[in-house]
Amino acid sequence: MKYKNKTEYFKKNGRGWLDRSEDTARLVVVCYEYMVQKKLLTSKNIDSLIQLTWITKGKKPNGEIDFDKCLTTVKLPALQQIFNTEEEDLDKMVKIIAEKTGKTERSLHHIVTTPTGIVNLRNTYRGNVSGWVVDNRQQLLKILRDTHSNNSANGAKDIANRVSKLPGVEITGSALHAMTLLSPLLACLAPYNKFPIINANSWVKAMLRELHMPATSAADRFDEFTNLFIRIPCNGLELDQMGPDVFDLLTYKPLAAKKTKKESVLSVAKPRGLSLKDASDINDISSSNKTGMKRIHNSMTNALKKLTDGKFTVREGTGNVAKFDALIEDYARGRDLLVEVKSSWDTGVVRLAVGQLYDYHRHLPSRHKIDMAALFPSRPSKHAFDLLEGLGIKVLWFKTAAYKSIVSNDRSFSL
Secondary structure, rough: OOOOOOHHHHHHHOOOOOOHHHHHHHHHHHHHHHHHHEEEEEEEHHHHHHHHOOOOOEEEOOEEEEOOOOOHHHHHHHHHHHOOOOOOHHHHHHHHHHHHHHHOOHHHHHHHHHOOOOEOOHHHHHHHHHHHHHHHHHHHHHHHHHHHOOOOOHHHHHHHHHHOOOEEEEEOOOOOOOHHHHHHHHHHHHHHHHHOOOOOOHHHHHHHHHHOOOOOOOOHHHHHHHHHHHHHHOOOOHHHHHHHHHHHOOOOOOOOOOOOOOOOOOOOOOOOOOOOOOHHHHHHHHHHOOOHHHHHHHHHHHHHHHOOOOOOOOOOOOOOOOOOOEEEEEOOEEEEEEEEEOOOOHHHHHHHHHHHHHHHHHHHOOOOOOOOEEEOOOOHHHHHHHHHHOOEEEEEEOOEEEEEOOOOOOOOOOO
């Protein structure tokens, strides 16, 4: 195992095209939600939505490959179709999309004006996608709707099975599998991007070889890829970027070598029978409710408010369903940050933060663009770091006891 988690992997290897993929996902969601709201789910618009996931290669004057050609050949025509405009200036397109969707120009500018796209679909198939969408529009409407609203592994598996039953995009002598065409789009639409990209790219084939399943069905491939989501953990866009390197994050290969001696699979204490409990079993969590802890929590929350005033819009949760500490809007490229404030990093408290964040997160609208973070009074323990980073939760802490500045584990947020 070369890397402890995906955070360490991307820190050492760079994010590559992951930023571009995430920008693509944000743009796709903006467009899809607009199409739903305005009842514009026509075949042409669905076709354009698919096209937003495409990359088009060109050549620069010096002969180098130009990956930005998609701005004019794919992205602009797709946006013109979806938003019913002939505008050719992308900066002006930002204003049009902002007016029609109610989004801020600030949150849209980057994802509209910079190169996006995930997969370089072969030109031989592109011309036949429009007709394929017309033929399968009713099934596609349900698949897109269910993917965007789905929040369970079983729901994703059902969607994958339905995609697998769709006919392929046919050209003379061959057909493009529906999963190859749609999985980049579904990865963009799925909450948390928890849908794998399964296509014919070389790194996907390499991963399938590692899994010893290069010739199995798309549904079987889906099962194996989503299993990796749990074992890393990661999402479809991150998995696509890591490719076969993902196995460097696992504690064992898909088919491990035979053991030479009997050994425990887990390096934790053997479970015992369930015993009676007393008050000592809840000391970790109950201690966080003492007056001193509450005072620290309030001081931290007040400091967070003071540091964000004038820079970000910050809201707090109300009601019992999602009574979160803070939601920092548009903290990075149109993404929001859900923050749980904790006055200590005792193991029980950190675990409580994890549960609260995931529960609050699932109740929030537009959760696909909301990241999660836990804020501590000072730099937390290694155990807290490992637990939170492994679950994709950002770690924030105050740099000094005076609560004058905040830093983060991945440098994506600071005050």
